[in-house]
Amino acid sequence: MNINELLRGYDTGNLAIGTLASHSALQIMHGAKKERFTTILVALRDRAWFYRDFDHLIDLIIEVNSWRDICKPEIAEELRGYNTILVPHGSFVEYVGLECGESIKVPLFGTRSLLRVEADQKLKMLLLMKAGIPTPRVYELGDDIRGPVIVKLPGAKGGKGYFIASSNSEIEAKLRKYIEDGLLRSPREAIIQEYIVGVTAYFHYFYSPVLNRLELLGADIRYESDIDGLRRLPVGILEELGIDPTFTVVGNLPLVLRESLLPRIIEYGRRFVDASRGMVSPGVIGPFCLESVIDRELNVKVFEFSGRIVAGTNLYIDGSPYSYLYWDQPVSMGRRIAIEVRLALEKGLLEKIVT
Amino acid sequence: MNINELLRGYDTGNLAIGTLASHSALQIMHGAKKERFTTILVALRDRAWFYRDFDHLIDLIIEVNSWRDICKPEIAEELRGYNTILVPHGSFVEYVGLECGESIKVPLFGTRSLLRVEADQKLKMLLLMKAGIPTPRVYELGDDIRGPVIVKLPGAKGGKGYFIASSNSEIEAKLRKYIEDGLLRSPREAIIQEYIVGVTAYFHYFYSPVLNRLELLGADIRYESDIDGLRRLPVGILEELGIDPTFTVVGNLPLVLRESLLPRIIEYGRRFVDASRGMVSPGVIGPFCLESVIDRELNVKVFEFSGRIVAGTNLYIDGSPYSYLYWDQPVSMGRRIAIEVRLALEKGLLEKIVT
């Protein structure tokens, strides 16, 4: 698909920023409105009422019956009619589907070809390794497993279905159950990673092709059910219950990092930007997130990434502590996207930030 | 008592906003001052010094020897003399006492008749159930208890005296001890609730009768001693100590929620507003809080509510991430109350927001 051709049909003096009504949509709308763009939301019919309370932020709500409707030619045409740049987020990646995401005839903010990598855990780990970013050891089923591992099902499932184990037999038993439940097709699809003992930390980056600058706009910790609740139960009751904890993301908690860690975190972000250029053209654009465990020696190991805006940025709708260092005003990730579009417009570089 | 009659004696061009010097008083004063109201604090004599450091926020401090002194006719008269609207908060509910709270001759922001419901755990659960909001199962002593339960003493005690148990005999033994210690009159007064495995989340709502709008202004997690500290101890030492954890609220931590949960959270808030109309006239006004556990399937179960401003809103004195979506300026719950008073004044609807 020729995006530049689509852009040529656009009235760039009247751009709209659009997204799906989920994940970080309110933040994206708020940020786009701050930068004086028209804002468009594609919403599931039964959830649209919720977004109407924010009609001062949202100029138009297009109602659909299912997320995949966004790929119907008439919806894409309507979006193009409003000169829309579509911002993909986690729900886009998860619910719209790869085929549609890759082919939708609307300019996407960011790197369309990254969607295919996002959909494939093994490609994701490959990109991290190519970048020379430290990652946890990856096992195959049957490998000699030493110490605890975390096992993940393919796809962005918000942490659902992750589990911790410490032997092949334990892993196999659980995967068999997932297959029976229809959550997994083959045990080979599961990712088995060394479980790093340490604390999790999620870094929110923005790579600006217009400024050729990588910004660290925030960090968060996920708030996960039931793992973050279970640890409040007395040990005796925990043992009695014998529950296998889950990691369903319910929300996010704000975090700042030791300043002495920041140069390394920026360094890993730059390596990611560089490596992405070798794997998907033209390389990552705009928001991405490296998802790490930091151990007792302050080693940062990245076990996962997101190649688009993450929900943890919803903490910083009025700016993160770090965003004030770069911009000295309240710049959320949603607003940062809108700023990039505005800067690109001003410099005639729109084709550098959409694909 | 005829509140409208009290209001008729007021110089509404010179209203004051007042509260007790505890809980969320600084936030309420700060918010009222932002909206250019006169601000009045009723303070315990031995704590007044602390509030004097904030005299740019507080126009008048009335010193009392005990919280209940606020109910003396001369204090109420003084407050009326300044045209005061009194904002009740958690310390008001807990320390002033129901009889005084119901009869005090000063207009209260919010719903006076809700105080009686607030004072009675069983009425509170009834209101939630009437609203059709999912709640944990409630047991009576002697019921066939399966799985862990949480047992709570009556009254707003900031989490003190809660405990987790998993059998009738365990519950009875502990309640007997509370009765011996004079903390409880009868075992029947205790609330026994199914312990939902998941994570806690507290939602800060504001219902505006003037705008006829329900706003979600923030969310928090409580920081509780000793439960949030105990989990840092090694399992071996925990077992050695054999401590029964307590849930004394020490502070609050900020939280944002998955955006896909927000429509349901707003829906539950609306149901609460509607059901409150059937139970206490004219229904809830202004701030309230639904206190929930979110499980691994993202079910939201509400185990408790507060029919007034909660202390978790102190996190957002400069606005919560959500408040920027509604107001695009730093609006704390305290300031939101003051905005509602100002809007009501402008529209001649004062009697819709005080009781």
Next chain:
Amino acid sequence: MNINELLRGYDTGNLAIGTLASHSALQIMHGAKKERFTTILVALRDRAWFYRDFDHLIDLIIEVNSWRDICKPEIAEELRGYNTILVPHGSFVEYVGLECGESIKVPLFGTRSLLRVEADQKLKMLLLMKAGIPTPRVYELGDDIRGPVIVKLPGAKGGKGYFIASSNSEIEAKLRKYIEDGLLRSPREAIIQEYIVGVTAYFHYFYSPVLNRLELLGADIRYESDIDGLRRLPVGILEELGIDPTFTVVGNLPLVLRESLLPRIIEYGRRFVDASRGMVSPGVIGPFCLESVIDRELNVKVFEFSGRIVAGTNLYIDGSPYSYLYWDQPVSMGRRIAIEVRLALEKGLLEKIVT
């Protein structure tokens, strides 16, 4: 050393604020810039690139090969040439060394003689006890130890090397290992404190000699590896691993406290200011932190302090909830320092805030 003499050589209309490029340097630079001071960073050569991304906040970066180079006469001379007031922080305390810190010929914001106390855990506990601030019981090796204790190595190590134990033999075994590893010279240097069961809370104070006012500008919780991660592991796996948790500080989490605790927290801060006057002349100036555990009865016990800005203040680069109560604008601790310098300048009181 005669600081007033150094100050007499300064062009006070052109002051610079300087610090070492670590810990809370970005915050300090941001705050100084907000108050329109020249800003100077002394950076390790291999980390300077990171700080160059913030050149709108930093007027000059002086590169050094090691932290101690800051004590070379030519660096101090260069700093004086720019009329620099140097702000010490945790990395200054830890990496520059006491001798250099005490003798460096550049005016320091704060109390130079406090550096010696900061470097000696036993003097620190003595100051707290002289202040009449409740502290955990301190044991000597061989004492009759009842209940869990926390054992700390001397020096500000960011929580590295702390451990929990419950008997003399356990403590001795671990200290022997630290000595073997060269982390400790003698077991006598270790601090053995009663482990208070409760939750930790760190209070950020600013004492203003110019306004003669103590402000509580924020609070935080430390995010520590691996202790805050380990508790997410299932009990069975934890026991299998048998890991001794560490407390390496990775970052910080925001916190607000029950308002009813604030008067006591301010009271303890005032006692600290008073007691510091008796121990180090002229007493504490500017930022300090009391580091506490709050138990189930809401007792606040202070187990440690920092006599300078702490990294937890990095949470509040755009202001903490409390800072809005005092200043009604976004005042970080870094900016508060700069405001104090400006106020002192205006009133001709510079010698009251530097030593």
